[in-house]
Amino acid sequence: MASTAHPELHLLLKKLQTIFDALLNFKPLAGVPPILDSSVDADPNDDGQWLRHENVPGIKKLRESIKFDIDILEKACPFLSNPASEHEQPISTHAPYLVAVYQELIEHASSVVSVFKFLQLNPSDGADRRERKGRRPPSTKVDVVADNGRRWIRINTIKNAGILAEFREIDSYLTDSESDSDDPERRPSLAQTQFDNSILQMGRVLIDAANANPIEGIDGPETPRVTLRLTRLDPSPVRANGEASDPRIAQTIQCLRDMGIDVELGERPERELPIPVLKAPKPPPGPLQPTRQINLDLSVLVALVSDLTHSPLPSSVEEATARFLPPQKYREWKPQERIAAEAPEPSSGLSQDIVKHSRALTTHILQEMGKGLLQEIHDKLFSGADPSTPKVEFWTSDEARERCMRIVSRIGGDREVRRAEALFPTDNISLSDAEALFWQDSRYPANFIPLLPIRLYPAPPLPPVQGIPEPHSRFFRSMTKVCRDLLAQEGASATAASIASNGRGLGDGDAQHTPAAKINSRLSPHAVKSMLRGAELGWTTLTTTKSSVKALLREIKAARLAGRLVEEAEDEDSTANEHASVAAIWIVDPRNLQCFV
Structure with missing residues (x-):
């Protein structure tokens, strides 16, 4: 050159x-x-x-x-x-x-x-x-x-x-200021x-x-x-x-x-400028494992009592499909004006919502035929467990329990209602009786997984949990922060919507149906509360709502990009690395209640 x-x-x-x-x-x-x-x-x-x-x-x-x-x-x-x-002014x-x-x-x-x-x-x-x-x-x-x-x-x-x-x-x-210092009419100095x-x-x-x-x-x-x-x-x-x-x-x-x-x-040391090869984050030291305390959200409570989880499996896809055609008495009961308003299936004459629900039930029973929900939980938590391993405990919130009981009482079958009542028995029912009621008519043996008793904690927001070591993994900390922020936003939105609704002359009941009912289209407040409690405690949250988990991950990413999180690096010697193999969230497939609505 x-x-x-x-x-x-x-x-x-x-x-x-x-x-x-x-x-x-x-x-x-x-x-x-x-x-x-x-x-x-x-x-x-x-x-x-x-x-x-x-x-x-x-x-x-x-x-x-x-x-x-x-x-x-x-x-x-x-x-x-x-x-x-050579001697020209450079560009x-x-x-x-x-x-x-x-x-x-x-x-x-x-x-x-x-x-x-x-x-x-x-x-x-x-x-x-x-x-x-x-x-x-x-x-x-x-x-x-x-x-x-x-x-x-x-x-x-x-x-x-x-x-x-x-x-x-x-x-x-x-210099100009000093030279004009004796001039009484001088202009303001720029010095x-x-x-x-x-x-x-x-x-x-x-x-x-x-x-x-x-x-x-x-x-x-x-x-x-x-x-x-x-x-x-x-x-x-x-x-x-x-x-x-x-x-x-x-x-x-x-x-x-x-x-x-x-x-x-100074500039950084002169070196080659190659395409940067970024190291992938280090994988966990071993396969992810659930904690010994499992935080159950509403979707899992519904799945646990569903007939799809417990009933005998069909022998074929055809049998599974036929199993979930609604009975004739349901079709006769269904209000005729609703049936007339819905587009029927040409081949069956059934309304679209019936067909959709039947297909969902068929999908879920086919998933059970692959590997059942209870079998998956058993294999992850109890299969080959060391006798010295701490006992597994299942926890949920008051809100999740109440919602589950309300849903099952309205649209659940007799067996599903019985299982739900057994999951959360009254004081006059012993633990052994509750277990017998829950496993009755199940294809699984009694106590296939020791679900009972399901322990209850109050629903968030709550003060920090006493006695829980801090910090958990970086992800638990980020998850806690984002969930709290989402709930705070939802609370502020609901308050504003209520004020606006009442300002229009609507009653409190109307305010409950304002658009602030959800944090966003994929994250309901009760789902966020469940994930928050698991994150605060450092426990694995078991859920069937993969869409909610993906939505939460997007919120965590958005919070990081906006600078609302401090995510400290975790090196191999950090205490947080001890939690590297702990699953924060465990996703299983959903199981609907076996009903037609």
Whole structure:
């Protein structure tokens, strides 16, 4: 490249092209949440079935910025390659800044939350944007948000010459002020009353934004740490070329550190810029195992009493399908106006809701033919268990019990009602009698799994559980935080909806049917409460609602990207690693009540 003018720009162009290609494949692997999936559609050979690549917000914008500079440099190639242009002014480019951002990105690849993120100095102002005719609230840019939201990194590529030019301008104002000091009609002075410059101003804005945007840690709100990397500023008293450095450069850096900013000087060591190969999160040291205390949610309580779980299995698919055609007396009882309003199946004359329910029952009994719900629980908890292993306990909430009893009493069959009453017997029924009632008419032997007694705890929200060691795994902590936030949002939404409804002259009963009845389309409040209690206790929550689990994982991811979580790294020596094989959630297939509604 000796015959080419401006070789440094050719080198920058090559770096940018390499980075542009590398970023196309930059998709860090999400951590593997401790989800034990025993559902029929789970792949038993895929240990990473919940492992997914995550797109980092801002990567697309970074690539676009790099492409813009690549285009500028490529168009200038004839000029750059002409030795006659050696003494011409080089082309202005953001390449040094973009390369520095990329280097920070790959340095923190495993914990990057976002790139090119704008943080508001006063987040509450965002709600007033419409009133302020769409003007954006003041904000500042963070180049890389790393350490799962705990660290903000900003790049500044100002050179000594640039900061010295600022100092000369400041000095000129100071000189003008002194020369006019005896003039009684002088204008207000632009001279500084305290030491300041553009770098210090950037630092103050970053600190203000960090204070205004805390993230939620284990012990409460936590202010992100701010790192300012000054890639081309040299505060040395004597520079490499022998020139003396202005002491105000070192003073600037000290002022930044006094603010609480981590100042890093110089570019990262020159090295190759390959496509980053990100390590997958370490798998648990062994297969996921449920805890010895199992937290049962409402869906599992219904599945445990369902006739599908206990009745003899059909011998074929045809027999399974025929088993769930509704009896003639049901079809005669069903209100004729409803039947007329529903589109019938051409082949059977049955209404759509009957056919849909029959198909669901057939699907569930086919799942039972593969591996029964009780057999799955038995194999995971009791098969080959060491005699010294603590006894398994099953727990649920008052709310889940009440909902289960209400559902079964309304639409359950006689045997399903009896099993539900046996699960939660009254004081005048002994444990042995309750067990006999529960297992009566079941294809399983009595006490195939020792379900009873099911222990009850009050439904959340509750104060922290006493006597439970903290912390559990990082996932339990994240799950607890997100569930509490969701319930708080739901409570605020329900209150607002109730006030609005009553303001329209509606009664309390009407307010209960407002859109605030669910946190979102996949997460009902009682499902979140069940998962919250399991997370608080560090117990495995057993559920049949895979859609709710997926929705919760999306909420956890959203909270992490928004900086509402502090997810500390767990190394091999950490105490939290002891919980690495503990399943936070255990998914099994659903079992409907054998009814027609």
